[in-house]
Amino acid sequence: ELKVEQNPLFLSMQEGKNYTIYCNYSTTSDRLYWYRQDPGKSLESLFVLLSNGAVKQEGRLMASLDTKARLSTLHITAAVHDLSATYFCAGGLNYGGSQGNLIFGKGTKLSVKP
Amino acid sequence: DGGITQSPKYLFRKEGQNVTLSCEQNLNHDAMYWYRQDPGQGLRLIYYSQIVNDFQKGDIAEGYSVSREKKESFPLTVTSAQKNPTAFYLCASSDREYQPQHFGDGTRLSIL
Numbered sequence: 142e143l144k145v146e147q148n149p150l151f152l153s154m155q156e157g158k159n160y161t162i163y164c165n166y167s168t169t170s171d172r173l174y175w176y177r178q179d180p181g182k183s184l185e186s187l188f189v190l191l192s193n194g195a196v197k198q199e200g201r202l203m204a205s206l207d208t209k210a211r212l213s214t215l216h217i218t219a220a221v222h223d224l225s226a227t228y229f230c231a232g233g234l235n236y237g238g239s240q241g242n243l244i245f246g247k248g249t250k251l252s253v254k255p
Numbered sequence: 256d257g258g259i260t261q262s263p264k265y266l267f268r269k270e271g272q273n274v275t276l277s278c279e280q281n282l283n284h285d286a287m288y289w290y291r292q293d294p295g296q297g298l299r300l301i302y303y304s305q306i307v308n309d310f311q312k313g314d315i316a317e318g319y320s321v322s323r324e325k326k327e328s329f330p331l332t333v334t335s336a337q338k339n340p341t342a343f344y345l346c347a348s349s350d351r352e353y354q355p356q357h358f359g360d361g362t363r364l365s366i367l
Contacts, residue, residue: 145297172353183345184298186355229297232364233353242313243322243356 143168146234147246150245154220154253162249164213164230173213175204177226181232183233184229188215219254257282261346261359267298267367268333268340276362278346287329288356292343294341301344304329314355341365 143165146220164173172191188197190206190213197204199223203216213230221236227250231243259280268274280287286305286347290298304323318337323329330346333340343363347356 175357177354183358183360184347186357189353189355191353230296242300242303243298245290247295247300248298 143170143232143244145230145244145246146229147228147249150247150249152251154217154251156253156255157219159219160217162215162217162228162230162251164215164246165245166211166213166232168211169208170211173206174231174233175213175215176229176231177228178229178248187228191229207249217251220251222253222255225251225253232254257261259346259348259357259359261344263280263362264360266362266364268364269367271335273332273334274364276333276344276346278329278331278359279327280329280346280348280357280359281327282348282357284348284350284352284357285326286349287323288347288349289313289319289321289329289331290345290347291353292345292361298345301331 146160146165148163175187177187184193187203193208195206201218227248229245229248231245262277288303289301292298299315301319302310302321304310307326310321311325320332343361345361346359349356
């Protein structure tokens with residue numbers, strides 16, 4: 142059974158600082174996703190990581206995947222207020238023959254303060 | 256623009272009542288999903304469908320039912336058997352394997 146754990150669950154940052162969110166998963170998963178959710182809103186896809194060593198960057202966010210360590214990270218560089226949101230990682234799972242189902246972590250609520 | 260439309264945005268359920276949440280997509284995706292999100296929690300899978308006229312239970316299917324009569328539509332019924340239905344419900348769809356799921360804007364269900 143695939144389990145996904147994120148830490149920290151809450152993160153308060155100052156603008157301009159760097160920080161990393163960690164996502165550990167319990168069993169082999171061949172894909173890892175990062176999503177962003179603003180309060181009361183839907184989820185927006187940020188990154189898809191499909192192979193060991195994969196690194197993707199978009200603006201101030203960079204995601205990486207280490208399948209041997211079963212670890213993905215989301216690194217935030219020089220945080221700005223607009224990055225305040227909840228960030229979820231999700232691992233892919235073959236669920237009853239399906240290859241599209243995801244197991245989500247509990248999310249990391251990020252608050253960037255001036 | 257292609258996307259996923261969920262309705263209504265807010266829904267109230269009376270004791271003993273069944274309610275149906277609508278999910279429509281015009282992305283031509285084969286797979287559709289229903290998730291439940293409780294405050295401060297991640298998403299939990301209720302039901303999923305990989306193809307028309309077929310669907311499978313997720314982790315928390317008890318008290319819910321679905322149908323998939325058309326590719327574009329995947330309605331979720333919250334039955335009276337679901338004793339704690341208050342939550343944010345999200346519908347998603349996906350296309351090819353390994354592609355990210357696209358989400359609707361959600362329906363917030365509360366008990367009257």
